[in-house]
Amino acid sequence: MNGGLSFLADERTLLGTGRRRRCHRMPGTDLCVKFYHRDDALPPDTRLTTRLTITWGRICRLANVNYREWRYLQRLKRQIPADLAAVFPEHTEPVHCPDRGWGIIETVILNADGTLPRKAADELKVQVLSNPQIGRALYDAVEQLFKRFVAHGICFFDPSNILVQWTGPETFRLRIADFEPSCRALLPGLSRINFxxxxxxxxxxxxxxxxxxxxxxxxxHAPPVPSLQRVSILRRLALDSGLMM
Ligand SMILES: Nc1ncnc2c1ncn2[C@@H]1O[C@H](COP(=O)(O)OP(=O)(O)OP(=O)(O)O)[C@@H](O)[C@H]1O
Ligand SMILES: [Mg+2]
Known part of the structure; x- marks a missing residue:
C-alpha cells in the first residue's frame, strides 16, 4: 500500500488540511485519504493535548480518529435511515501506512462544478448577500439535520464541520466529512450514553x-463560541453533559 500512497508527497493532490489531518485526493478515483499531519508539519500553535492524542493515535488503533470515524460510521449506517446516512461519505475504509499510522479512505465530497464545498456558516455569509431565500433554506436544513441527529443520538459534536455541497445551481445537500465520535469528553465512554x-x-x-x-x-459579528479552555472543570462537566448552555 505504501507505494500506492506515493501521491501523498505530491502537494497537487492536497484537498485540505485541518488541525490534525491532511486530506489528499487519490488520483484517478473519486476517493480521498486522510492521515494525521506528520509531527514536524503540525501547526506551531497545536496544543500539547492534541499532540499527545495524535502520538497516541499513531500507536493505538482504537485511539486514532481516522479508525474511530470508520468504525463508528460502519455501525451508524446499519442503524439510521439511508437518507440520513447519506450525509456522511458514501464509502469509507481504514488504511494503514507504516510511517503514518492509520488513515481513512473516503468518497471525496465536491460540488457539481468540481469545486470544494464551503462550511455552512461561510456559505450562509455568501447566500445572505446574493440569495437570502437560499440562505433561509440553508438555515432550515441545518436545523432539521440537528433535530434528526438528536433523535437518533448521533455523535456529531462539531457543527462547524457541516459542509454545503451544491448539486445544481440552486440545490444543495448538507454533508459531513469530519466528526469525532469519541467527543473528547473528560470522562471516557460518555459518548456511549445516549442521553x-x-x-x-x-x-x-x-x-x-x-x-x-x-x-x-x-x-x-456572530456571537463568539466560548472557549472550553477558559472555563472551570465543573462548568466544563456541566457544559459537556448538556446541563448548562
Ligand atoms: N471527504 C472529503 N471530501 C473533500 N474534502 C475533504 C474530505 N474530507 C476532508 N476534506 C478536506 O480536508 C480538510 C481537512 O480534513 P478534516 O476537516 O477531516 O481534518 P481535521 O484535522 O479533522 O479538521 P479539524 O481541525 O476541523 O478537526 C477539510 O477541511 C476539507 O477541506
Ligand atoms: Mg476534525
Whole structure:
C-alpha cells in the first residue's frame, strides 16, 4: 500500500488540511485519504493535548480518529435511515501506512462544478448577500439535520464541520466529512450514553444555530463560541453533559 500512497508527497493532490489531518485526493478515483499531519508539519500553535492524542493515535488503533470515524460510521449506517446516512461519505475504509499510522479512505465530497464545498456558516455569509431565500433554506436544513441527529443520538459534536455541497445551481445537500465520535469528553465512554449524546448535540446545535441566525439576520459579528479552555472543570462537566448552555 505504501507505494500506492506515493501521491501523498505530491502537494497537487492536497484537498485540505485541518488541525490534525491532511486530506489528499487519490488520483484517478473519486476517493480521498486522510492521515494525521506528520509531527514536524503540525501547526506551531497545536496544543500539547492534541499532540499527545495524535502520538497516541499513531500507536493505538482504537485511539486514532481516522479508525474511530470508520468504525463508528460502519455501525451508524446499519442503524439510521439511508437518507440520513447519506450525509456522511458514501464509502469509507481504514488504511494503514507504516510511517503514518492509520488513515481513512473516503468518497471525496465536491460540488457539481468540481469545486470544494464551503462550511455552512461561510456559505450562509455568501447566500445572505446574493440569495437570502437560499440562505433561509440553508438555515432550515441545518436545523432539521440537528433535530434528526438528536433523535437518533448521533455523535456529531462539531457543527462547524457541516459542509454545503451544491448539486445544481440552486440545490444543495448538507454533508459531513469530519466528526469525532469519541467527543473528547473528560470522562471516557460518555459518548456511549445516549442521553448524554443527545444533550450534548442539542446544546452544541443551539449554540451553532444562534450563530447562523446572527449571520442570517445581518449581525455584523456572530456571537463568539466560548472557549472550553477558559472555563472551570465543573462548568466544563456541566457544559459537556448538556446541563448548562
Ligand atoms: N471527504 C472529503 N471530501 C473533500 N474534502 C475533504 C474530505 N474530507 C476532508 N476534506 C478536506 O480536508 C480538510 C481537512 O480534513 P478534516 O476537516 O477531516 O481534518 P481535521 O484535522 O479533522 O479538521 P479539524 O481541525 O476541523 O478537526 C477539510 O477541511 C476539507 O477541506
Ligand atoms: Mg476534525
Amino acid at each position: 448524554y449524546v443527545r444533550c450534548k448535540v442539542r446544546r452544541r446545535a443551539t449554540r451553532y444555530l444562534r450563530r447562523l441566525d446572527a449571520i442570517l439576520n445581518g449581525a455584523r
